[in-house]
Every structure is written in C-alpha cells, then in structure tokens.
Amino acid sequence: MIDYLGDLLEGLLVTFQLSFTALAIGAILGLAASLARIYGKRPLSYVANGYIELIRGTPLTVQLFIIYFGLPPLGLLFSPTFSAIVALGLNSGAYQAEYFRGAIESIGSGQMEAALSVGMSRFQAIVRIILPQTFRLALPSWSNEAAYLPKYSSVAFLVTVPELLARSKLVIAQNLKPLEVYTVVGLIYLVTIASISKILDMLYERYKFTVE
Amino acid sequence: MSSLFDLLFSHFVFIVEGLPIALSLTAYGLSLGFLVGLPLAILRVYGGTVARLFVSTYERVMRSVPPLVLIFLFYFGIPMTMLEIPGFLAVMLALGLCSSGYQSQIFRGALESVGRGQMDAARSLGMSRLQAMRLVIVPQALRFALPSWANELATMIKDTSLAFVVGVAELMRRADYVRAATFDPVMPYLVVAGIYFAVVFPITRLAGTWEQKKKRLVTGA
Amino acid sequence: MTTVVSVEDVWKLYGKVEVVKGVSFNVDEGTTTVIFGPSGAGKSTLLRCINMLHPPDRGTVFLRGIDLMKTGSKMSYYRSKFGMVFQHFNLFSHLTVLDNVMIGLRVVKRIPEDEARAIAMKAIEKVRMKDWCKQYPSQLSGGQKQRVGIARALAMDPEVILFDEPTSALDPELIGEVLQTMLDLAKEKKTMICVTHEMGFAKAVASEMIFMDEGVVVESGSPEHFFTNPTSERTKRFLSRLTELYGRHEKSDTAVDEK
Numbered sequence: 001m002i003d004y005l006g007d008l009l010e011g012l013l014v015t016f017q018l019s020f021t022a023l024a025i026g027a028i029l030g031l032a033a034s035l036a037r038i039y040g041k042r043p044l045s046y047v048a049n050g051y052i053e054l055i056r057g058t059p060l061t062v063q064l065f066i067i068y069f070g071l072p073p074l075g076l077l078f079s080p081t082f083s084a085i086v087a088l089g090l091n092s093g094a095y096q097a098e099y100f101r102g103a104i105e106s107i108g109s110g111q112m113e114a115a116l117s118v119g120m121s122r123f124q125a126i127v128r129i130i131l132p133q134t135f136r137l138a139l140p141s142w143s144n145e146a147a148y149l150p151k152y153s154s155v156a157f158l159v160t161v162p163e164l165l166a167r168s169k170l171v172i173a174q175n176l177k178p179l180e181v182y183t184v185v186g187l188i189y190l191v192t193i194a195s196i197s198k199i200l201d202m203l204y205e206r207y208k209f210t211v212e
Numbered sequence: 213m214s215s216l217f218d219l220l221f222s223h224f225v226f227i228v229e230g231l232p233i234a235l236s237l238t239a240y241g242l243s244l245g246f247l248v249g250l251p252l253a254i255l256r257v258y259g260g261t262v263a264r265l266f267v268s269t270y271e272r273v274m275r276s277v278p279p280l281v282l283i284f285l286f287y288f289g290i291p292m293t294m295l296e297i298p299g300f301l302a303v304m305l306a307l308g309l310c311s312s313g314y315q316s317q318i319f320r321g322a323l324e325s326v327g328r329g330q331m332d333a334a335r336s337l338g339m340s341r342l343q344a345m346r347l348v349i350v351p352q353a354l355r356f357a358l359p360s361w362a363n364e365l366a367t368m369i370k371d372t373s374l375a376f377v378v379g380v381a382e383l384m385r386r387a388d389y390v391r392a393a394t395f396d397p398v399m400p401y402l403v404v405a406g407i408y409f410a411v412v413f414p415i416t417r418l419a420g421t422w423e424q425k426k427k428r429l430v431t432g433a
Numbered sequence: 434m435t436t437v438v439s440v441e442d443v444w445k446l447y448g449k450v451e452v453v454k455g456v457s458f459n460v461d462e463g464t465t466t467v468i469f470g471p472s473g474a475g476k477s478t479l480l481r482c483i484n485m486l487h488p489p490d491r492g493t494v495f496l497r498g499i500d501l502m503k504t505g506s507k508m509s510y511y512r513s514k515f516g517m518v519f520q521h522f523n524l525f526s527h528l529t530v531l532d533n534v535m536i537g538l539r540v541v542k543r544i545p546e547d548e549a550r551a552i553a554m555k556a557i558e559k560v561r562m563k564d565w566c567k568q569y570p571s572q573l574s575g576g577q578k579q580r581v582g583i584a585r586a587l588a589m590d591p592e593v594i595l596f597d598e599p600t601s602a603l604d605p606e607l608i609g610e611v612l613q614t615m616l617d618l619a620k621e622k623k624t625m626i627c628v629t630h631e632m633g634f635a636k637a638v639a640s641e642m643i644f645m646d647e648g649v650v651v652e653s654g655s656p657e658h659f660f661t662n663p664t665s666e667r668t669k670r671f672l673s674r675l676t677e678l679y680g681r682h683e684k685s686d687t688a689v690d691e692k
Contacts, residue, residue, distance in 0.1 A: 057366075057409040057416065059373035061384060062401055069397035154278035158377070165280060172288070179289035186277045186285065193276040333523035335486055337537035337589060338513025347540060351527045 002184065004171040011167030012188060018085055018156055018163060019149040025089030026145070030096025037097070038104055039126060048097070055094030060155055063087050068159045084156035088149070096145055103137035104130060143200040147193050154189075164188065223390045227403055230383040231411075237303060237372045237382065242365060244308025249315030254345070256316070257323045267316060274313025279371055282306035287378045299378035307371050314364055322357035323349065359426055362419035366412045373408070383407060434461040437497060437624050438593055443482050444491035445475070452478045453489070454648040460593065460641075463622035467635040467656075470645035471671060476628040477520075479645070480595050483626065484515035496592065513541050516586025516594040520601050522578040524570040524585075530557065531566040534585045542589070556588040557581070560614050576607030583614055594618070596627040632675060636660060644668050 036048035055063065064087040071078060078086075107130060115125035157165040168185045172178050256267035287302035326349050334344035376385035387400035394400070438460040445453040453475040460466050468476050482489040485501050485508050493502040496514060504511050525533050534556055538549040557566050560580040570578055579599055586594055596615065600608045612634055619625060619638035629635070635642055636656050643653040644665075652659075652668045663669050 057413045058405045059370035059408055061373040062405045065401045066398060151278045154280050179292050182281055182285040182289050186281050189278060190273055190276040329519060329521050329523040332486060336484055336517035338509050338541035340509050343540060348525050355527055
C-alpha cells in the first residue's frame with residue numbers, strides 16, 4: 001500500500017547515523033564537561049560551565065546554522081551531515097552533562113571524602129568510586145536522551161541532510177499527499193523512539209542486578 | 213564609518229523586532245499546552261484505567277513526534293481539508309500540542325506529590341470533591357509544578373526558532389534576510405543566539421532557585 | 434446524658450480484606466472516648482467511617498438520630514458537623530494559618546469574610562497560635578502545625594471532634610503542647626473520639642475506652658476498668674506492652690505547657 005516506505009526508511013537510516021554518532025560524541029563531551037564542572041580547577045570549570053549554559057540557553061536550530069554557515073569561512077569544508085553531527089553532538093553533550101551532574105551530586109560528597117581519606121588521589125577516587133556509580137545513576141535520564149535523539153535530529157533537514165524528514169518532503173513533492181505522509185513519518189518516529197526506550201529499559205532491568 | 217555602524221545597527225534592530233513575535237508564539241503555544249495538559253493530568257491521576265491509558269499514550273505520542281513534523285502536518289496537511297492555516301497558527305498548534313504532552317507529565321507529578329491527606333482534610337471540613345480539587349489540591353499542585361514548568365517555558369521559547377520554516381517572521385527568518393543582504397553567514401545567527409540566551413538564561417536560573425526552594429518546602433511540610 | 438454519635442454494626446472492607454468487622458458503640462455528649470489498640474487494628478479506618486469520609490460497607494452511623502448513610506447529597510454537609518484532626522496534620526500548604534482555619538467557614542458554611550475571620554481568630558487564640566496566624570505551615574514546628582489543625586476543626590463548631598493519632602508523628606518534646614490543648618477541650622466538655630496511645634491522657638479525661646484488635650471491639654469500659662482489671666487476655670498483653678514502651682511519656686495532669 002505505502003510504496004514510498006522504502007524511501008522513508010532510507011532516510012531513517014541517515015537519522016540513525018546522525019543520532020548514534022551524536023549520542024556518542026555527546027556522551028564523551030558530557031562526561032568530560034560535568035567532571036570538569038564539578039572537580040575541575042578554576043578556568044576549566046568555568047569553561048565547562050559556560051559551554052553547558054550557552055548550549056542549553058540557545059536553540060539547537062541556531063547552533064546548527066552557526067556551525068553549518070560558520071565552518072566554511074574558516075576553511076573547514078565539510079558535508080552537511082558532518083556539520084549536523086557536530087551540532088547535535090555539541091548540543092547533546094551539554095544536556096548529558098546535566099544528567100551526569102545530577103547523578104554525581106546524588107552520590108554525595110561523602111564518597112569522595114571516604115576515598116580520599118583512604119589515601120586515594122582525586123583522580124583515582126573519580127575513576128574508581130565516582131564514575132561507576134555515576135553511570136548506574138545516570139542511566140535512566142541518559143536512556144531518555146538516547147531514545148529522543150532521533151527526534152532532535154529532525155532539524156538536520158534544515159541544512160539539507162537527507163534524513164527522514166527531508167526524504168518525506170521529496171516523497172510529498174511527488175505524490176502530493178502531505179497529510180498522509182507526515183502522519184506516517186510521525187508514526188515512524190513514534191515507533192523508533194518507543195522501541196529504543198523499550199530496548200534500553202530491558203537492558204537496564206537485566207544489568208541492574210549485576211552492577212550492585 | 214558612522215554609516216556602516218548605522219547599517220549594522222539597523223540590521224540588528226531588524227532582527228530584534230522578531231522577538232515580540234517569538235514571545236507571542238511562546239505565550240500562545242504554552243497556553244494551549246496548559247489548557248490541554250492540566251485537565252489531562254487531572255484525568256490521569258483521578259480517572260479510571262481507560263483514562264490513564266489514553267493519557268499516557270497521548271503523552272508518549274506528543275513527546276516522540278518532532279515539532280517540525282507537526283508543524284508541516286498542520287501547515288501543509290490540514291489545507292487539504294479546505295481549511296486555511298497560516299504559518300503562525302500552524303506553529304502555535306504544533307508547539308502547543310507537543311507542550312501539552314510534557315505539561316501533562318509535569319502536572320501529573322505535581323498532583324501526585326500533593327498527597328491523599330490533603331483531600332481527606334478538605335472533605336472532612338465538608339467540602340465536596342470538586343471544591344477540594346479547586347481550592348486545595350490544584351493550587352498546591354501548581355506551586356509544586358513551578359520549577360519544571362519554568363523549564364518548559366524556556367524550551368518553548370527555543371522551539372519557536374522552528375517557526376521560520378513556514379514563513380513566520382521571527383528571529384531566525386529575519387537573520388536569514390540579513391544574511392542574504394550582507395553576505396555575512398554567521399554574524400546574524402550569533403546575534404540571534406545572543407538574543408535567545410538573554411531571554412532564556414534568566415528563566416532557567418529562576419527555575420533553578422525555585423527548585424531549591426521547593427525542596428525545602430516539601431521536606432518542611 | 435444524650436447520645437450524640439451512635440455507631441451501629443459498621444463493617445469496612447478494602448477489596449476482600451475485612452478491616453472493620455461489626456463495630457458498635459455510643460458516644461454521649463460532652464464525653465471523651467478513647468479508642469486504642471495495635472496498628473492495623475482498623476482504628477483509623479473506623480474513624481473515617483464515622484465521618485463518612487469512607488462510608489462503611491455495612492452498618493451505619495447516627496449523628497443525633499440522623500442516619501448518615503441515608504443523607505445522600507447532603508452527606509458533605511453532615512460531614513462538616515464532625516471535626517477531624519489528622520496524624521500527619523494535613524494543613525493546606527498554600528494557605529496561611531488564618532486562611533487554613535477560615536477556609537471551611539467561607540467555602541462550606543458560607544459565612545461572610547469578617548464574621549469568618551473573627552470566628553477563626555477565636556479558634557486560633559484558643560490553641561495559642563495567634564502570633565503565627567500569618568505564617569505558612571512550612572514555617573511551623575510539628576506541634577504548632579497540629580494545634581492549627583485542631584483550630585481548623587474547632588472553628589467549624591463541630592458536634593464531635595475526631596482525633597486520629599494526633600501525637601504519633603510528633604517529636605516527644607512537642608507532644609505535650611498538643612495534649613494540653615486536647616485536655617483543655619475535654620475539660621470544656623467537648624465531645625471527642627480519640628484514637629491514641631497516650632494512656633495518661635486517657636486516664637485523665639476519658640469516660641469510655643475501647644480496645645480494638647483486628648477490626649473488632651475486644652473490650653470496652655471505663656479507664657479504671659482497663660487500668661485495674663481488664664478482662665481479656667489480649668487487652669492485658671497489649672496494655673503491658675504499652676506501659677513498657679510509653680511508661681516514660683505518661684503525662685496525666687502534669688502535661689507540659691509549651692509555647
């Protein structure tokens with residue numbers, strides 16, 4: 001019945017590509033930023049703080065355009081997809097930093113004190129005591145971010161990345177059925193996000209017991 | 213030299229004039245989200261199993277569908293049914309419905325944290341359930357919801373940046389014009405970023421203080 | 434002595450579980466009735482049946498001869514004839530002390546603002562909370578909150594006041610101020626039904642004590658009866674456990690008058 005589904009799913013593939021990569025970049029950036037913000041020394045923690053507040057205080061759309069239009073003048077000529085990934089990654093990183101920060105704060109300063117009084121250095125304490133607990137505590141909100149990234153990635157359409165939304169526009173240009181196609185696209189996003197959520201929930205259930 | 217400055221300044225003013233439009237979009241969208249979200253939350257907390265299922269599904273859908281898709285759905289899809297939908301309305305409906313999913317969640321949490329005892333106390337004074345909801349439960353729930361709701365406000369302001377795709381002359385669209393006029397691809401957007409930040413940052417800061425206050429309130433009562 | 438409240442064969446179930454099983458007793462005007470027993474005995478549930486907050490599944494409650502189960506849409510009106518004081522206070526956190534006490538008068542009894550304020554202030558003064566009338570519940574201590582709760586119930590000029598373990602959630606040094614207030618009310622011949630562990634209070638003012646366990650009335654009688662020669666084994670066991678735990682807190686008429 002829906003003959004354009006194949007075209008749409010090709011777009012979905014690009015969406016996954018964007019989301020997955022952005023999530024990974026965001027995880028690294030987010031973790032680094034939250035650690036820098038909480039444990040880092042003066043200039044470093046301010047930089048981290050500034051990054052987080054600036055990203056969270058401005059729309060993803062604007063960030064995307066700044067990177068898309070801003071990189072070429074600097075001589076960095078990359079594909080739209082690359083720009084989109086950079087923007088999404090930077091954006092996700094700031095929000096993930098907040099999730100990690102929440103997790104670290106709920107661990108409490110007592111753990112750090114205990115680790116230091118045993119003789120560990122700050123670095124050792126962070127790696128051996130804080131981080132393992134952080135991952136476990138941040139998992140629910142992190143899973144949230146992971147599941148919803150495909151939704152956020154839809155803005156990449158604005159900079160000509162051939163992801164799901166862009167593909168749907170092409171389809172509509174041909175079959176002139178916007179109501180139907182957009183509804184289908186909405187459903188695809190819904191199913192994708194629900195599936196990712198479900199899978200992550202199941203993984204969480206299974207591994208909940210092995211960590212503690 | 214001064215004429216260059218004047219030119220830049222007039223570009224800046226042109227962009228900033230998009231702010232009231234963005235803010236009015238925010239107001240309408242947020243209000244729609246509130247008018248739909250609060251009743252849904254009440255329905256979910258006090259309604260039966262069917263109601264709960266309906267509301268949780270609705271929340272799911274509204275939070276999963278990208279705002280852009282909804283905007284296009286309303287702007288291009290509805291006119292097929294012979295109804296004209298101007299860009300502003302399409303964005304307002306789209307963002308409003310998306311927000312209603314989040315607001316429903318926020319108010320649900322707030323209503324649940326009010327607690328059974330309050331309903332008991334109100335009814336033991338002789339109030340009907342409806343009176344209790346109106347005078348005791350909902351006022352307290354709204355106060356509990358404040359920090360999260362402030363965050364939703366900040367999010368909504370940022371989401372209005374999508375309105376330009378259907379021609380609404382808010383900040384992004386104006387930045388686009390300026391870019392075309394000056395051939396400067398980045399500066400207009402940096403200006404826009406600054407404007408958004410100036411509006412959003414104080415709100416999130418305020419939300420943070422309210423969150424701290426709320427923590428003390430809840431443990432105290 | 435006139436009977437104000439008559440509980441007749443009240444049964445209450447939660448799902449399939451019988452929580453209150455055929456409880457009957459009368460309460461005379463101007464008296465204090467103390468209901469005590471182990472937790473889970475159904476005492477709180479019984480109280481909520483009496484003021485029809487959760488109407489019984491079987492049996493009924495009479496208030497001055499009126500069958501409350503037959504009041505239909507006027508049930509909430511009759512409910513306001515009872516005052517209720519809760520274990521966890523349940524003050525309305527978004528209202529000041531004064532507004533908390535006034536709201537029932539304005540909304541349920543529809544008394545005009547000025548008159549309502551006067552009545553409310555009288556009740557607040559009675560519990561010695563006048564200086565705090567513009568404060569919010571979050572700014573009060575537990576004992577103060579409970580006294581406001583009592584004022585809120587008093588202001589409605591109820592026929593009967595129901596107390597559901599009013600001191601159980603309080604720190605020991607705050608219990609005294611609440612008990613003192615309750616003692617004052619009892620001495621003024623207010624009709625009261627109290628679910629509590631405070632045996633000193635019971636000894637001082639109760640005219641009738643009811644021991645409940647597992648949803649039924651095991652034994653009832655005067656305080657003298659209970660403290661000198663209780664009949665049932667269960668009663669004896671419970672009382673001895675109680676005096677062990679609460680021996681230090683027995684505050685008969687030496688209740689501390691705290692500000």
